[in-house]
Structure formats: structure tokens, C-alpha cells
Amino acid sequence: xxxxxxxxxxxxxxxxxxxxxxxxxxxxxxxxxxxxxxxxxxxxxxxxxxxxxxxxxxxxxxxxxxxxxxxxxxxxxxxxxxxxxxxxxxxxxxxxxxxxxxxxxxxxxxxxxxxxxxxxxxxxxxxxxxxxxxxxxxxxxxxxxxxxxxxxxxxxxxxxxxxxxxxxxxxxxxxxxxxxxxxxxxxxxxxxxxxxxxxxxxxxxxxxxxxxxxxxxxxxxxxxxxxxxxxxxxxxxxxxxxxxxxxxxxxxxxxxxxxxxxxxxxxxxxxxxxxxxxxxxxxxxxxxxxxxxxxxxxxxxxxxxxxxxxxxxxxxxxxxxxxxxxxxxxxxxxxxxxxxxxxxxxxxxxxxxxxxxxxxxxxxxxxxxxxxxxxxxxxxxxxxxxxxxxxxxxxxxxxxxxxxxxxx
Numbered sequence: 152x153x154x155x156x157x158x159x160x161x162x163x164x165x166x167x168x169x170x171x172x173x174x175x176x177x178x179x180x181x182x183x184x185x186x187x188x189x190x191x192x193x194x195x196x197x198x199x200x201x202x203x204x205x206x207x208x209x210x211x212x213x214x215x216x217x218x219x220x221x222x223x224x225x226x227x228x229x230x231x232x233x234x235x236x237x238x239x240x241x242x243x244x245x246x247x248x249x250x251x252x253x254x255x256x257x258x259x260x261x262x263x264x265x266x267x268x269x270x271x272x273x274x275x276x277x278x279x280x281x282x283x284x285x286x287x288x289x290x291x292x293x294x295x296x297x298x299x300x301x302x303x304x305x306x307x308x309x310x311x312x313x314x315x316x317x318x319x320x321x322x323x324x325x326x327x328x329x330x331x332x333x334x335x336x337x338x339x340x341x342x343x344x345x346x347x348x349x350x351x352x353x354x355x356x357x358x359x360x361x362x363x364x365x366x367x368x369x370x371x372x373x374x375x376x377x378x379x380x381x382x383x384x385x386x387x388x389x390x391x392x393x394x395x396x397x398x399x400x401x402x403x404x405x406x407x408x409x410x411x412x413x414x415x416x417x418x419x420x421x422x423x424x425x426x427x428x429x430x431x432x433x434x435x436x437x438x439x440x441x442x443x444x445x446x447x448x449x450x451x452x453x454x455x456x457x458x459x460x461x462x463x464x465x466x467x468x469x470x471x472x473x474x475x476x477x478x479x480x481x482x483x484x485x486x487x488x489x490x491x492x493x494x495x496x497x498x499x500x501x502x503x504x505x506x507x508x509x510x511x512x513x514x515x516x517x518x519x520x521x522x523x524x525x526x527x528x529x530x531x532x533x534x535x536x537x538x539x540x541x542x543x544x545x546x547x548x549x550x551x552x553x554x555x556x557x558x559x
Contacts, residue, residue, distance in 0.1 A: 491532075
């Protein structure tokens, strides 16, 4: 079984001492790839210590660097599977950084792909991809699965032919977990032809999903907003999918739920003209007249920056300002310095001709989305007077030669 890996890279093998990961151990070694081994002992089974010791001894025998993390069962928080996954990948990330390794390898195989797909369909959740991807980024580390074209039987046979040691986790034989039930009660009843058909179905389903995603992504503009009337015309499944794609823009697709979708959908189809509220974690929904979007609230924090006379090019997170040449259009005089560029504060007033107007009211008149109001710049003179507020334009695109650009 030839591994499609880069001989110039250094790998960290996530190894449980089960037949899958030990088969990958053997292949990496026989094909002369550089790799080190990482093992997490959760102390959940009486055999776990002996397995960790046997793996460590096998690594020493074969001159492979071995990294062990012991986890106390009492430290488990919430769902064990999710918690253990976080512990595991944080450990892998640390080892990769300390040892300057390029990627983590796991021994997921084709039967794992089929099990995962059946679990995903049973749960009925929105997902970007069904089954298991060959390569992903988890917790800031690249994780590669080079065995996805092989069945469990192929790996067991490899271990037996090469006399590679391994241990069987007895907990995998029970029906306690959903995955085990699917493994034994559904996949266990399939022959190779059935599995090949299911694998082909998964590929077709993912291709259909990708086509659908591409079509719906076209409805999301450069500011990551969606036209309200376009959304309302969509069928419910497409509405749900486009909201899921907005979550995915912030790598928060795991936080997407039907309940959150219902809350968002209800707001969008309501008669409200504007709205902004927390959806989940750092994500907020911002509805403004004809459009809506999800934002990461960390991107919309207030600021207060002083600009001294002589400064010409000012670049902030959301602002690019060119103060070279004639700046009279910004109502800036030499006596205005030092200037301050800041965000709006409660009670701010702006003189428009002979009238003073609340800045908050001005934003409403501009039909400015609430999240954009959080970062919209005010130019303030040395006396604290607001001397300039740029106009808001929906669908703004930065153009060359423009003196003041507000980016969001």
C-alpha cells in the first residue's frame, strides 16, 4: 500500500496502538518517511497503560521519537468525545511546534468515512462536507489522512503480514456509542460491493453539495451581505444553507443549529428595518433595510487615534486616509491639529450648515447598518469639534485615488 505523502516533510503520527494506526506506522517506516509518534492515554480502560508502554517500547526498538500525554479521568469536562478531541489536537499542535514537524497523520480509513457519513445523515445536520476530508486544519495544525482509500480489513491484513503489533480496544465492540452501532449493525452487514456503492454515493452527494454551495455563494457580496428579498424568495433548504455558509465564512459552522437558523430567519422575514443581536459566541446578525450579514464582533471595536500635523498617510483597520495636498474638503485647517479620528460616542453632535444634528440620527438617515456605525470614523479637531463625517454608501468598493476609504 503506497502512501501518497511528501518525502521532504516531517510527520507526527497520531497513534492509538490499534491496528489502523500501527499499520500506518509500518507503512511510514517501510517507505522511509520521517515521522514521530504521539499517543494520548486517557486512562479510561484497564489496558490503556500496557498499550502505552508497548507502543513506547516499539518506538524505542525502531528508533522513533515517542511523545506521551497522560490525562486524568477526573479532568473530563462535558461530552467526553468532544473534550478528548480537543485535548488530543492541542497536544499534537504543541508537539509539532516543539519538534518542528509539518503535519499530523491519522489512520482514518474508508470504513471510517462510511461510518461518519451515516452518522451525519442520521443527525440531519448541515455540513460543508460529508464523510471525512483527506486534509484539514484543526486547531492550527494540518491533519492528513493518507489511508482513506483502504478498508479496515486491508490494514488488519497488513499488520498480520508484517508482524506489526497492535491491540484491539474492547470498547469498540460494544453498542454504547452511535458509531459502534452503525459499524456493527449497518456496515457489518455490507459486502465490498455495498460499501463501494455507498462510497460512490458519498462522492456524488459531495459534488452536488459543492455545486449548490457555489450557486449560493454568488448571493453573498463582497461585504459578506445577502440581499433580503433574494433570501426571502429562496426555498427553506436553500435559506438554511446560505446561513450555514455565512457561519462557515468565520469557521463557525460547528456552531450552526436549526434553532439559530430559525431565530435568524424569523428576523430577516419580519417587518423590522434594522436589527443587531448576538447569535453565537462572537457572531452577530446585523440586519439593515435591504441586506443582512453575520459579523465577527471583534472586527468592529471602537478606536481613538491622534493625528499630528505633517502626517500624511493614515492606515487603520477600517480606514485609509490620505492627508497630502488639499484637505479642505475634510474641513481641516492648520489650526485643526492635532486631529483625532475616532468612533461615535453617545451625545455626539455634528454641525450641518446652520443646524446641529445628533450623529446617531445622521447614521440612521444614511441607512447605515448598526455594525458599520460601530467603526464609522469621525474627524475631530483640536478643540473636540467634529469637523467631518464621510458619507456612507451601501456596496462601497475601494477605488484608487480616493482620499478617504472606510472598509468593513
